[in-house]
Amino acid sequence: xxxxxxxxxxxxxxxxxxxxxxxxxxxxxxxxxxxxxxxxxxxxxxxxxxxxxxxxxxxxxxxxxxxxxxxxxxxxxxxxxxxxxxxxxxxxxxxxxxxxxxxxxxxxxxxxxxxxxxxxxxxxxxxxxxxxxxxxxxxxxxxxxxxxxxxxxxxxxxxxxxxxxxxxxxxxxxxxxxxxxxxxxxxxxxxxxxxxxxxxxxxxxxxxxxxxxxxxxxxxxxxxxxxxxxxxxxxxxxxxxxxxxxxxxxxxxxxxxxxxxxxxxxxxxxxxxxxxxxxxxxxxxxxxxxxxxxxxxxxxxxxxxxxxxxxxxxxxxxxxxxxxxxxxxx
Ligand SMILES: Cc1cc2nc3c(=O)[nH]c(=O)nc-3n(C[C@H](O)[C@H](O)[C@H](O)COP(=O)(O)O)c2cc1C
Numbered sequence: 186x187x188x189x190x191x192x193x194x195x196x197x198x199x200x201x202x203x204x205x206x207x208x209x210x211x212x213x214x215x216x217x218x219x220x221x222x223x224x225x226x227x228x229x230x231x232x233x234x235x236x237x238x239x240x241x242x243x244x245x246x247x248x249x250x251x252x253x254x255x256x257x258x259x260x261x262x263x264x265x266x267x268x269x270x271x272x273x274x275x276x277x278x279x280x281x282x283x284x285x286x287x288x289x290x291x292x293x294x295x296x297x298x299x300x301x302x303x304x305x306x307x308x309x310x311x312x313x314x315x316x317x318x319x320x321x322x323x324x325x326x327x328x329x330x331x332x333x334x335x336x337x338x339x340x341x342x343x344x345x346x347x348x349x350x351x352x353x354x355x356x357x358x359x360x361x362x363x364x365x366x367x368x369x370x371x372x373x374x375x376x377x378x379x380x381x382x383x384x385x386x387x388x389x390x391x392x393x394x395x396x397x398x399x400x401x402x403x404x405x406x407x408x409x410x411x412x413x414x415x416x417x418x419x420x421x422x423x424x425x426x427x428x429x430x431x432x433x434x435x436x437x438x439x440x441x442x443x444x445x446x447x448x449x450x451x452x453x454x455x456x457x458x459x460x461x462x463x464x465x466x467x468x469x470x471x472x473x474x475x476x477x478x479x480x481x482x483x484x485x486x487x488x489x490x491x492x493x494x495x496x497x498x499x500x501x502x503x504x505x506x507x508x509x510x511x512x513x514x515x
Contacts, residue, residue: 220425
């Protein structure tokens with residue numbers, strides 16, 4: 186039985202992967218899927234302008250794999266006709282379960298173009314964008330946004346109500362303002378206020394990093410689900426494990442380093458097959474450091490992990506780590 190519905194789409198997990206540009210690509214999502222086949226998972230933010238004006242219909246950012254369902258495609262733009270055209274293309278080409286609109290991105294390049302969180306400064310304009318998409322698309326439209334532009338303009342309740350009136354099927358609240366960026370200090374109470382104010386599903390996001398956090402947020406604020414971002418870096422199994430813990434009550438065990446590195450190598454090989462070895466190794470450097478995090482000897486080899494040039498070199502370094510040499514040095 187569904188735990189909740191997004192319009193008419195049944196959702197069977199309360200734990201979702203947050204979109205992260207440069208991280209949650211098709212390969213990373215396929216890994217997450219190994220442990221979390223039921224979770225709604227979102228693509229990275231896709232520029233609707235790029236899709237329409239630069240005719241990037243075949244861009245890799247649009248790819249997904251056969252296992253990658255249910256999937257949300259996240260679009261950004263403030264131009265109604267461009268957003269609508271991009272959504273129609275994505276629906277035709279990929280048949281996503283939902284279309285998500287990014288109204289939370291704090292990056293200057295995006296907000297300076299009146300996209301992402303800048304749309305929270307013009308709530309009526311944002312609601313009209315949603316109303317247009319909802320009236321033209323059968324696919325449910327959802328929105329991810331923040332508390333507001335800054336501490337003095339936290340309009341998440343009014344914003345959420347306007348989006349609901351415009352016909353949005355679900356909202357995700359990242360409980361920080363644009364001005365906070367990614368600094369510590371999420372206002373989790375806002376989840377409960379928003380849930381009280383709306384009747385559509387509300388998803389909580391921001392510093393939710395453990396089974397205990399998830400249980401607390403679900404039980405205290407009554408939200409329908411949670412979205413987890415940075416905590417999945419270097420641990421793509423987390424979404425599935427937390428879902429499992431909610432279902433069974435079984436507490437996940439921390440993964441030993443040899444299992445973490447095994448998944449890291451699997452990730453690297455899959456990315457190499459997908460992007461080619463040169464791009465993959467550059468992309469993987471940050472992931473290697475995340476996979477190796479929380480290991481006692483991490484400091485001794487972090488620099489080397491972020492400078493590797495080939496999969497062979499990575500394998501040698503992993504062998505060294507596992508042989509215990511660096512554990513002793515840590
Ligand atoms: C590197 C990075 C890229 C991100 N890219 C996106 C994005 O493309 N779309 C989006 O809605 N949010 C994006 N976010 C925000 C996350 O989805 C999430 O809201 C934020 O990280 C807070 O959740 P967390 O504390 O679980 O990481 C990004 C965050 C990070 C760290």
